[in-house]
Amino acid sequence: MRVPFIDLKAQYNDVKAEIDSSVQEVLSTGAYVLGKYNKQLEASIAERHQVKHAIAVNSGTDALRILMQAAGIEPGDEVITTAFTFVASVETIAQLGATPVLVEIDPATFCIDPDAIEAAITPRTKAILPIHLFGQLCDMTKIKAIADRHGLMILEDAAQVTFGHHKGIYTGNWGHGCGISFYVTKNLGAAGDGGMILTNDDEIARRCLSLRIHGMGRERYYYDEIGYTSRLAELQAAVLCAKLQKLDDWNENRASVAMVYLEELSGLDLHLPVTLEGNNNTWHQFTLRTTRREELISFLKEREIDSGIYYPVPLHLHAPYGAYGAGEGSLPLTEEVSKQCLSIPVHQHMTQDQAHFVASSIREFALKTVSV
Ligand SMILES: Cc1ncc(COP(=O)(O)O)c(C=O)c1O
Numbered sequence: 280m281r282v283p284f285i286d287l288k289a290q291y292n293d294v295k296a297e298i299d300s301s302v303q304e305v306l307s308t309g310a311y312v313l314g315k316y317n318k319q320l321e322a323s324i325a326e327r328h329q330v331k332h333a334i335a336v337n338s339g340t341d342a343l344r345i346l347m348q349a350a351g352i353e354p355g356d357e358v359i360t361t362a363f364t365f366v367a368s369v370e371t372i373a374q375l376g377a378t379p380v381l382v383e384i385d386p387a388t389f390c391i392d393p394d395a396i397e398a399a400i401t402p403r404t405k406a407i408l409p410i411h412l413f414g415q416l417c418d419m420t421k422i423k424a425i426a427d428r429h430g431l432m433i434l435e436d437a438a439q440v441t442f443g444h445h446k447g448i449y450t451g452n453w454g455h456g457c458g459i460s461f462y463v464t465k466n467l468g469a470a471g472d473g474g475m476i477l478t479n480d481d482e483i484a485r486r487c488l489s490l491r492i493h494g495m496g497r498e499r500y501y502y503d504e505i506g507y508t509s510r511l512a513e514l515q516a517a518v519l520c521a522k523l524q525k526l527d528d529w530n531e532n533r534a535s536v537a538m539v540y541l542e543e544l545s546g547l548d549l550h551l552p553v554t555l556e557g558n559n560n561t562w563h564q565f566t567l568r569t570t571r572r573e574e575l576i577s578f579l580k581e582r583e584i585d586s587g588i589y590y591p592v593p594l595h596l597h598a599p600y601g602a603y604g605a606g607e608g609s610l611p612l613t614e615e616v617s618k619q620c621l622s623i624p625v626h627q628h629m630t631q632d633q634a635h636f637v638a639s640s641i642r643e644f645a646l647k648t649v650s651v
Pocket residue numbers: 338339340341364365367368410436438439459460461462472473474
C-alpha cells in the first residue's frame with residue numbers, strides 16, 4: 280500500500296468545486312489584487328484566533344520579517360530562538376540586522392526549552408521568538424512569565440500551527456503578534472506561497488500594512504518607510520478561503536492518524552512526540568526519534584511509505600549562521616534530535632488503513648531489530 284507524505288491532488292479534489300468557482304470568479308472579474316478573498320481570509324482567521332488585526336502577505340517568511348520590523352526589531356537587538364527549525368525563523372532576524380541567539384530545545388516537544396531562555400537574556404535582548412513546531416505551541420505559560428518578568432516582546436513563529444492554541448489562547452495573542460505560513464505543505468496550504476501576520480497592536484498593524492506595500496502611507500505613492508512588495512495574490516486567497524472551510528475536519532483527520540500511531544507504537548523502543556498539557560495539536564508533522572533512522576527510512580521505502588527529515592542539520596551548523604552559534608557540540612540536544620528525528624506521513628487525506636499499515640510496519644521494524 281503506497282503511503283505518500285502528502286496528497287495534494289486529493290486535497291484539491293476535496294474542494295474542487297469551491298476552488299474552481301472562486302478562482303474562475305477572480306479571473307473573470309479581474310479583481311487580482313487585495314480583493315474580497317483577501318478580506319474574507321483575514322476576517323475568518325482573525326475571528327478564529329480572536330485577534331484584532333490579520334494582514335495577509337505573500338509568505339510566512341515575509342510575515343515574520345515584516346512583523347519583526349514593525350515591532351521595532353533593529354540592528355543591535357538580540358532575539359532568542361532555536362536552531363532546530365526551518366531557516367526562515369532565523370534568517371529573518373538576521374536580515375533585519377539583529378542577532379539570533381540560539382538556545383536549546385525540549386527534545387520531547389522539539390520546541391524552545393523555556394528554562395534555557397533566561398540564561399540567554401542580556402541587556403540587548405529585545406524579544407523571544409518561540410517557534411511552534413510540528414503543530415503545537417511552545418510552553419507559552421512559562422515563556423510569557425519570563426517575557427513579562429524581563430520586559431521582553433514575544434513574537435511567535437506560528438508558521439506550522441494555524442488554528443493552534445495553548446490553554447485556549449490562540450497564536451498571535453501571546454505577545455506582539457505572530458507570523459503564519461500558507462506554504463503548499465502546511466495544514467492550510469495555498470497553491471504556492473502565502474502567509475499572514477496576526478497582532479492586537481494597532482501601531483504594529485499599521486506598519487505591517489504599510490510595509491507590505493513598499494512602506495506606502497495612507498496616501499497612494501507617498502512613502503513612510505522602506506518596505507516590500509508582499510501582497511497575498513488574490514488567486515491564492517481564493518484557494519485558501521475554499522480550503523479554510525475544511526480545515527477543522529482536515530485537522531481532525533490528522534489527529535485520528537496521530538492517535539493510531541500513538542496507540543500502536545507505544546511501548547516500543549522509540550521516542551514518540553509529546554503534546555504539552557494545555558495544547559491542541561494540529562499535527563502538522565508526526566515526528567518520532569530513532570537511533571536507526573537510515574535503516575527505518577529504507578525499511579519504510581521498501582513498503583512504499585514516505586518519510587521525511589525535518590530538520591537534518593540545525594541552523595547553527597550551516598555556514599551563513601555559524602556566527603550565531605559556538606559550533607558543533609554547543610547545542611547537544613538540538614544536534615542529537617537532528618540526527619534522530621523522522622517524520623512519518625500524517626495528512627488530511629490519509630485513511631485509517633494507511634495509518635495502521637504505517638504503524639504495523641514500524642512495529643515490525645522495531646521488534647525485529649535490537650534497539651531503535
Ligand atoms: C517554522 C517555520 N517558519 C517559517 C516558515 C516560512 O514560511 P514560508 O515557507 O511560507 O515562507 C516555515 C515554512 O516553511 C516554517 O516551517
